[in-house]
Amino acid sequence: MRFALRLNLLLALLALGLALTLSAVAVSVTDRAVEDRARDRLRREIDFLAEQIEPRPGEAGPLAELVRRASRLLGARVTVIATDGRVLDDSDVPRSEVAGMENHAGRPEVVAARAAGYGTAIRHSATLETDLLYLARALGPGRSHAPVLRMAIRLGDLRQVESQYEWILRGAVFAACALLVLVGGVAVARLARPIRDVTDAALAVARGDLSREAPERGPAEILELSSALSRMKSSLLESVARVEREHRLSEAVFETLPDGVTVIDAQYRVIDANRSFRAMTGTPDPAGRPLVEILRDRALFGPFEEAIARRAPTDAVVRRENEVTWQLAVRPLPPGSRAVAVGILRDVTAFERNEAMRRRFVADVSHELRTPVSSIAAAAETLTETEPDDPEAPRLVELVRRQARRMRELIDDLTDLSLIESGEVALSPEKVDLRALAGETAEELRATARSRDVSIRIESSEGVAVEGDRRRLGQILRNLLDNAVKFSPAGGTVRIRIDRVGRKPSLVVEDDGPGIPLAEQDRIFQRFYQVDRSRSKVRPGTGLGLAIVKHLAQLHGAEVTVASRPGQGSAFRVTFGRDAAEKEV
């Protein structure tokens, strides 16, 4: 039923028209039917009455009796009109007045009756002063000169009957119309509901409520519309889902970027900013705020102004408070959206610190190498101008030898350190008894110590051993011992104590030197750091010893700490993770 909707409407209209026409016809038909029936009845009655009267024309007495009885019985006016038009009797007129009645020869029904046998008329009765329906019949064979019998009923009565019928009719028409309206209304409502449903569904989609289903019942046109709406909705849902997926992806990427990212509009207001940006600037909710309120630093805000003004990428490195360094990159965005630029903030504090350390390291190495190299160069130059048997010569040669040795030490240390730091040192672990190691190392340094009038004492618990590389462990101990001897005053004592802290093996090298100020204690393990540079000539060293100790200890899973007070000596403690001897017990 492709045209169900139009057909429905057409049928409804047709039914309405038909009902209206029918009721109009019915009203006019009833009118006539009532009249006809009345006329029929009158005719039969008049025929019957004529039979009664015909035999006795002219007998006034019985005629009058008959007329009046008939009138009473039949409920109609009965008149008998003589041949000359004189009224012989009339049921509705007192007998005494009959003689005074008007000649009825000219009455239309009488004229018609004389012409055709019967005559009928509806007119106003002058006698009774009311509308009457007349029927007249000629009596006897001689029609044109026969007396006439006339009956009349009040049209009022007839109309009353009619109106009763009409009321019923009107009621019926009204009921029919009401029914039509009702049925039509229901039909229209049934027709409208799917339309409204589809409209509602469409509006819901427009509002963004995509869960609403389009109706599945109703006329064909509506179903078609409904399925079109469903298709539209599903393709819309698909697009929305795709856009949402893409948005979520870019949002997730944006949010999780380690760099702080912000997007701003032409009024320098923040459109969006990611988590890193919010964290770096300490602004929980920057969206919509002026960027300047968040950055509040010309060095940071300036690049944004510049990038937007010149429409060119602008970069800056900005030092913030507390030695924090930020790198800022501002990129103008292509026109077409309200976003005009994106700013990317990166915390480069650690990088900058490493850079600074590297630069200082290079400077330190060059500085440390320059001293021996210039000594050697100077000595060599002097030697070329000196006779071989000059008493100065051996001293100069010795100077060259000593400085060359110092350079080699420095280079060895540097190589060691870089190897250790880059993790390229391979340890060959074995069980090392710390007491034996301490004895060997002390023996190596005994000569140096004696030349400075420093004595070395070893205090050790029995059988403290660690798992480690014997050579490297020896290097740790030697560097610590070497420092201790160097910093001890003449007549001083360096003590090596080997014991356990809890169950961890520990090795302490203690001196009674000048000590290390608290503020510098965590810096002494840095490369080339020397507490008192003015004295480094007195106690030559590479400045790398403790750095090497720290790294080697870390390789062995050990920890190096220092306890010291200015004027009261220093104690370096190496605490190992595990006792190797204990394992066997």
Added chain:
Amino acid sequence: MKEHFAERLEALRRRLILMGSEVEKQIRASIEALTEGSAENARAVIARDEDVDRLENQIEEEAIQLLALEQPVAIDLRFLVGVLKINNDLERIGDHAVNIAEGAERLVGRPPFQPAIGIRAMSEMVQVMLRQSLDAFIARDAALAQKVIEQDDVLDAKNEGVIRQLLTYMAETPALISHCLELISVSKNLERVGDLATNIAEDTIFIAEAKLVKHHGVELAR
């Protein structure tokens, strides 16, 4: 035209905020130069003062131009007048930073000295006041501005305490007189910075609430 005006007001506000942060940096750097005894940092502060002056001129020119051309009323008028006053206050704070930096330069190499602790406490307080007055201006926060105004008396008392202590030192140790005089000057400069931060706070209240607050929070009849 109207929108253009609003944009220019916003740009002016931006410049003033940046000027504020610049002056904050100057104060912080001058105090660092003093506490760390760094002549280099002190000279950097003195050199940067030109920048601050240039910023002040730009802001003043723009504000006057807007006043003259746009003939603003009500809040916009108050804002422009407030900007002019705050701009001026900030520039003078910059000058005090230079004074402190010059003192720091002269004190380089002197050993640390006990009354410096009182000055450090003052400088921290002044920086907080300046920060809060600028925060209040940015947020149009009259309550915060009022808080700044209330701190000024405490700062003044601290200043007097530091000066009294320094005078005692001078009396006891004539060798330290020149050192003490420098520190007295630093203390006075800090106290003036506090006053100017208070002015900024008062101007902020004027902008935000159309109330004239002068001389330590006494509200004048309009």
